[in-house]
Amino acid sequence: MIKTFTQDDLVLYVYNELPFAAKAKLEQALTQDYELADHCSELLLAKVDLDKALHSPSPKVVHNILSYSRNLSL
């Protein structure tokens, strides 16, 4: 029998927090439950979108932090 997974399980799966055994069972369920797979793909796509919003600090700031570290001896 296939375990019923909740939407919260999908969130845990997408963020790699589902325990190993549950992860394997969920991946098996995803091949058979198209509705579950659809929900999962939406969450995964949102996660990919979020990565696109990543922003970089200026090289000057990075340089300042590295200089601070090099000049500090405790």
Next chain:
Amino acid sequence: MNSVQLSDSNLISLYVAGDENAFELLLNRHKNKVFTTILLIVKDTYTAEDLLQDTFIKAIHTIKSGRYNEEGKFSSWICRIAHNLAIDFFRKEKRSPVITLEDGSNILNVLSFAEESAESVQIKEETHARLRELIQQLPPAQKEVLIMRHYADMSFQEIAEATGVSINTALGRMRYALINLRKKLSTDNNVYDKNIYPG
């Protein structure tokens, strides 16, 4: 030094032993997520850069003085410092943060765009700006969990503890945040299509 093979924990050990290159790798590995975490809270590039420096200066002092606790992930730890500093700043200001105009951002900062055409860079930057705008439009509780989990790399258990809610509530908020974001993006795309193919 091969950064791919070295874990954060390895790099910290090397840094404690005096290897500044290890710290550079650690900084380059995490700076974008930490910076984005701060930026989404304070909404101002210059303030975010100041707070990024403060965050890493705190981390440098903690690690170099031997007070860094090896338990837990470095990424969660550094992002928690950043998150707390950003929230402190926000509270101290007691006003709506200044919003930096997108055309004021330094395009040279976005290293991955270095070899792309100016037009491509502009389109990408506009899309990314829209995404950040959509994140800002999320209900505060959803936005908080989203920033903590996706950018600050905190676990749902850590988020639940930090925000004083159950793990199920944190998960629910995250799920709604992701779904809302997808819906908003999907609406954006539909509007875009209608403009291209009117009638």
